[in-house]
Amino acid sequence: MTSHIQSPVVQCIAVSKYFGGVKALDGVTLSLSAGEVLALVGDNGAGKSTLVRILTGFYQPDHGELWFGDERVEQLSPRQARELGVETVHQHLLLCDNLDAAANVLLGQEPTRRRLGPLKFIDHRRARTEASRRLSEVGAAIGDLSAPVRQLSGGQRQAIAIARAMAASPRLVMFDEPTAALGTRQTEATLRLIRGVADRGVAALLISHNLDDVFAVADRIVALRQGRLVLDQPAAQANRETVVAAMAGLLAEPSAP
Ligand SMILES: Nc1ncnc2c1ncn2[C@@H]1O[C@H](COP(=O)(O)OP(=O)(O)OP(=O)(O)O)[C@@H](O)[C@H]1O
Ligand SMILES: [Mg+2]
Incomplete structure (x- = not known):
């Protein structure tokens, strides 16, 4: 599974960020590689x-x-972060609830039919075909692409957000608690999509409180x-106890690389 992991696409070196007296990040050094799902955990x-x-860039x-x-x-x-290929998928998805699924996948890139002066008309049939193609590229399918997204399940909404992020040809996609509001089956489906993102040569960063995920x-x-990095291990070598202990401050911190 990890054979296609390549050299780092993004690196943070000794990054610190303070908010008043709070050290939100304290000398964090981290590299993200293409093809890799990196889970970021912490209380x-x-x-x-x-x-x-x-x-x-915020x-x-x-x-x-x-x-x-x-x-x-x-x-x-x-803006530069997006140009460099950084995309994010949040727990509270920024979907347009009044638009249909296809429009949300394509947001701003819908195929148009003809122009009348400054007016453009969305070609809904082509939009649905294109949206469906992008969804299937990330391994997802949504039956009725003309349904308003507020009618879709949390897992389907995640699929739309992931398809939209992948349309930007990203090098890094970050998922902040993507399964927090999902049931078991939808969580499994979303994790499969995240794996799929990495398998297409993108660095995937997953923030989760759920160690099963x-x-x-x-x-x-x-x-x-x-704010300090206290554990950086291949998942195959890590176990729950070590991760929980690291999060609780019960492990010796890894020495600087
Ligand atoms: N804009 C801000 N102004 C002031 N303090 C902030 C700001 N953003 C974050 N912090 C502080 O920085 C620290 C880290 O916050 P951060 O949101 O990164 O944590 P987190 O790991 O994402 O937590 P959670 O799991 O609750 O989402 C906290 O002490 C938080 O209160
Ligand atoms: Mg957070």
Whole structure:
């Protein structure tokens, strides 16, 4: 499963981020590789979402370096992050509830039929074909693409968000608690889609509080505790006890690389 993992596509080197007196991230060094599912775990407030926001350009680190491939990027902006191929899928999905599934997959890229002056008309039939193609590319199918997305299940909504993220040809897709609101079957389906994202040569970062999910899909497990990286292990060598102990601060921290 891990044979196609390549060199790092994104690296954080000694990244720190402070909010007033709170060290949200404290010298975190982490690399993300193409083809790899990296699970990021840690208790509430450990710094997981802060790391995601730094990699999406929403927060600037106070110290440290960000590398995309062999390019060091200073002052990463949200726009530049997207241009560099960083996509995110959140627990609370930013889908447009009043639009149908196809429109949400294609958001802003719907095929148009003809123009009348400044007006464009969406070609709904072609839009559904294209949306269905993109969904099947990520291994998902949704029966009725013309249904408003508010009628879809949580798992189907995740599939739409993943298909949309993959349409941007990303190098890194980050999932922040994607299964938190899902039942068992939908969780399994979503984890399969996340595996599929990595299998297409993308670095996948999964934040989860659920260690079953983590062990089901991760190639590597990284734990944060109070902003510090306290565990970085291949999933095959890790076990629940070690991960829980790391999150609780009961392990000696790994020495600096
Ligand atoms: N914008 C902000 N302003 C002030 N403090 C912040 C801000 N964002 C995060 N923090 C603080 O930084 C620390 C890390 O928060 P972060 O949201 O990254 O944790 P998390 O690991 O994602 O937690 P959770 O599992 O609860 O989502 C916390 O102490 C939090 O209160
Ligand atoms: Mg968080």
